[in-house]
Amino acid sequence: xxxxxxxxxxxxxxxxxxxACSPRVMTEVTMSYPARSVDEVRVFDVGDTVPNSxxxxxxxAVVDGGFATNCGYDRMLQLAKERxxxxxxxxxxxxxxxxxxxxxxxxxxxxxxxxxxxxxTVEPSLPNPVMEGIQRDAEELARRMEEMRPxxxxxxxxxxxxxxxxxxxxxxxxxxxxxGLEANVEYLHTxxxxxxxxxxxxxxxxxxEDGVFRDKSDFTILYIxxxxxxxxxxxxxxxxxAEIGLGYAHTDDGYNTSNGIGMxxxxxxxxxxxxQVGLGLELNSLLTNMKKPDGFELPDDKRYGFxxxxxxxxxxxxx
Numbered sequence: 001x002x003x004x005x006x007x008x009x010x011x012x013x014x015x016x017x018x019x020a021c022s023p024r025v026m027t028e029v030t031m032s033y034p035a036r037s038v039d040e041v042r043v044f045d046v047g048d049t050v051p052n053s054x055x056x057x058x059x060x061a062v063v064d065g066g067f068a069t070n071c072g073y074d075r076m077l078q079l080a081k082e083r084x085x086x087x088x089x090x091x092x093x094x095x096x097x098x099x100x101x102x103x104x105x106x107x108x109x110x111x112x113x114x115x116x117x118x119x120x121t122v123e124p125s126l127p128n129p130v131m132e133g134i135q136r137d138a139e140e141l142a143r144r145m146e147e148m149r150p151x152x153x154x155x156x157x158x159x160x161x162x163x164x165x166x167x168x169x170x171x172x173x174x175x176x177x178x179x180g181l182e183a184n185v186e187y188l189h190t191x192x193x194x195x196x197x198x199x200x201x202x203x204x205x206x207x208x209e210d211g212v213f214r215d216k217s218d219f220t221i222l223y224i225x226x227x228x229x230x231x232x233x234x235x236x237x238x239x240x241x242a243e244i245g246l247g248y249a250h251t252d253d254g255y256n257t258s259n260g261i262g263m264x265x266x267x268x269x270x271x272x273x274x275x276q277v278g279l280g281l282e283l284n285s286l287l288t289n290m291k292k293p294d295g296f297e298l299p300d301d302k303r304y305g306f307x308x309x310x311x312x313x314x315x316x317x318x319x
Contacts, residue, residue, distance in 0.1 A: 059112070184203070259290065261289055
């Protein structure tokens with residue numbers, strides 16, 4: 001019994017492995033005819049014009065199955081032709097060819113329309129329902145892609161509460177979780193793929209009870225630097241964005257000033273009121289590593305810096 005179970009599991013694993021290593025063929029059939037020979041299938045490349053007699057009988061896609069091997073162009077095209085012949089088609093119009101890429105699949109991937117053709121006549125002056133349908137599909141796809149494209153340029157203005165999570169040590173004593181107000185401004189340029197670069201400027205201010213030379217003292221942080229972002233559109237009006245930046249930081253606790261570097265993280269969501277204006281909410285964090293003031297004692301395993309966390313809201317302008 002144990003041997004039988006082991007054999008079944010081994011066979012099942014082998015089947016799954018073979019399936020994962022094979023390209024995946026998907027079809028959407030609208031009408032079918034008796035199967036034909038693969039040799040009867042005429043292939044039209046992307047951008048070619050098919051005969052006027054062509055009737056679309058469905059769509060076929062040959063894609064990476066996950067860990068596909070043997071997925072060169074000729075092999076993937078052969079699979080598409082075989083499925084076309086099985087459906088009764090004698091023509092295959094390729095509508096998209098995705099070549100292997102470092103960031104994508106290592107396979108050639110093909111999408112196309114399966115055709116039934118009665119003759120090979122191509123007459124531009126006569127109606128061609130297949131080509132007209134493909135043109136409509138391309139226009140609709142372009143419209144949807146443009147609708148889902150993030151704004152190319154964004155200006156963001158934010159204000160809101162912010163908290164210092166690290167300790168602040170001054171002559172009077174040590175303060176923890178000091179709360180204050182932050183304002184920031186940002187310009188962001190985003191490409192079609194959602195990757196963007198920007199410039200951020202932020203100013204944080206809080207006050208604490210002093211009692212040494214004055215009743216209250218101010219604690220401030222100034223940050224400015226470039227950022228790298230990722231933006232995606234969730235539906236027609238919602239934007240989700242994440243950013244990371246590294247730049248210059250300056251702090252002043254009322255007694256000492258210090259300069260250093262700051263690393264900023266942002267996660268935000270925007271609601272587009274129109275194509276030009278929107279509202280946004282963001283959670284951002286700033287971690288700083290500052291130059292230690294002269295005479296300031298600090299254990300070797302600790303850094304001199306301040307960590308801040310804020311929740312801000314503001315207005316967006318899109319161009």
